[in-house]
Amino acid sequence: MIDVTQSREEMTSSPAVISDMAAYDHEQVLFCQDKATGLKAIIAIHDTTLGPSLGGTRMWHYANEAEALTDVLRLSRGMTYKSALAGLNLGGGKAVIIGDSRKDKSEALFRRFGRFVNSLGGKYITAEDVGISTKEIEWVAMETKHVAGKPTYLGGSGDPSPVTAYGVYMGMKAAAKEQFGSDDLGGKKIAVQGVGNVGETLVDYLVKEGAVVTVTDIWEDRVKEIVHKYGVQACLPDEIYDIDMDIYAPCALGATVNDDTLKRLKCAVIAGAANNQLANEKHHGIEVMKKGIVYAPDYLVNAGGIINCYWEVIGYNQEAAMSQATQIYDTTLNILKKSSSEQIPTYLAANQMAEARIAAIGRIKQKF
Ligand code: NAD
Secondary structure, three states: OOOOOOOOOOOOOHHHHHHHHHHHOOOEEEEEEEOOOOEEEEEEEEEOOOOOEEOOEEEEOOOOHHHHHHHHHHHHHHHHHHHHHOOOOOEEEEEEEEOOOOOOOOHHHHHHHHHHHHHOOOOEEEOEOOOOOHHHHHHHHOOOOOEOOOOHHHOOOOOOHHHHHHHHHHHHHHHHHHHHOOOOOOOOEEEEEOOOHHHHHHHHHHHHOOOEEEEEOOOHHHHHHHHHHHOOEEOOHHHHHOOOOOEEEEOOOOOOEOHHHHHHOOOOEEOOOOOOOEOOHHHHHHHHHHOOOEEOOHHHHOOHHHHHHHHHHHOOOHHHHHHHHHOHHHHHHHHHHHHHHHOOOHHHHHHHHHHHHHHHHHHHHOOO
């Protein structure tokens, strides 16, 4: 727990924490510290109206605790919206472990973290995120059953990337229907930025449908492998914003839709797996709308991963997870229609739909 004897410089003090929590509207924030293992972590539970909060644990070398707190508050809030929009009975939560993922990992540290997760009695369910691999999840799972995204040999659902890629493909088809009047991607010029786990499977779907695909990645050998395997074209990482394309699919990093790239991008649709694609949600959300680009909200189209985790929690069934990921198509269409009829950016239409579901289900839950 937080050491209240520490100074503000050493650890964010309670009043600041409470005001930060209030700003993001959180239910609960747990500060975890264990001197013996060197564990310093924060677990943030944003909203449990729809169900237990679920979201991965990130291990990162934050400059200070305040930075870690801001990150976990922001990320956990995002999970509430993502699960609400995907139609899941899950709330939003997230955890961060302050440390260097290349140097500071140990079995004891992760098992201690698992005990903190367990102390919440299932109100928070953890999973993998940046800096955390299956190995550490195995250690966490030794101390708590409130873990999702476990490997298949531990009874988990394994790598969620195939479901994520399928959901992105569904969201992209819906966005194409809205923009071009047909969801047929045959002949469409599509640029896929980042051909990792999700990007490669997406390329596979696109090529099978007859799209004209161009890929890029910072790893040249990876690009060569994908070009050889799928017969697609390639460009250099920075060239992707200038090539002739109908659809831009960011599947690498966030914030690639920004002031610089918006001057260069000639696409009509943006739909990809990367989180937080709009550098500034409000500003760039309006800018893409002004340019006539249909932007499929990232946290909706990349919800396949959380959908997979959800089914792991309630009893894994890959067919059911894929079927629920198919619904991303209809949800995307509904959001795009709301955006065009109300003349509001698509990110705002998505946020409003998520908030409406939480409010509606919240009212039902109060009734006997
Ligand atoms: P990954 O690490 O397997 O692949 C990302 C790829 O992007 C890598 O090959 C990397 O080399 C490449 N890359 C990095 N910087 C680049 C750049 N500047 N230009 C071009 N390529 C670059 O990750 P992933 O699991 O495929 O996930 C892709 C994105 O989708 C990430 O942003 C991730 O947070 C998000 N996402 C993934 C899932 C999932 O289920 N895996 C779920 C939701 C969201």
